[in-house]
Amino acid sequence: MPNIPAGAKTPQDHKPEAFKPKVEKVDIELPDGTDDNGDPQTRTVPGRRVTMPVTVGGTIDVEVPDEALDDFEVLDDIRAVQDDNDASRLPSLLRRLVGDQYRDVLKALKGPNGRVTTEAGSTFVMDLFAALSPNS
Numbered sequence: 001m002p003n004i005p006a007g008a009k010t011p012q013d014h015k016p017e018a019f020k021p022k023v024e025k026v027d028i029e030l031p032d033g034t035d036d037n038g039d040p041q042t043r044t045v046p047g048r049r050v051t052m053p054v055t056v057g058g059t060i061d062v063e064v065p066d067e068a069l070d071d072f073e074v075l076d077d078i079r080a081v082q083d084d085n086d087a088s089r090l091p092s093l094l095r096r097l098v099g100d101q102y103r104d105v106l107k108a109l110k111g112p113n114g115r116v117t118t119e120a121g122s123t124f125v126m127d128l129f130a131a132l133s134p135n136s
Helices: 072-081 087-109 117-131
Strands: 022-034 040-051 059-065
Touching: 022 059, 040 117, 059 087, 059 117, 072 087, 087 117
Parallel strands: none
Antiparallel strands: 022 040, 040 059
């Protein structure tokens, strides 16, 4: 067996394969107010379930309604992130995409210190967008 010097670079074909998010089309139940008796109502919309890697290992499934991608305010958040390098818009963008699952995502992204790093949060949002729009 050859003696490999410390700090030698690993050939690209020997690196572990990066996790590729799994995307599937699903119908999503969304809250839609209440009926005359005060009971919660829902509506069913098309969307996608995306299995994403998380900070502490493992994965989380998030459901993104198609209508969340057809949102004028999402475009403004995307523009601010891309053109102005305004990372402060990423939490808003994530909340618009995953809705009620926002807190679950943050919980899954927390590191050992109980915080979500800017890198972990921004990577998650960008990877989620890449999974939802693979040709963009």
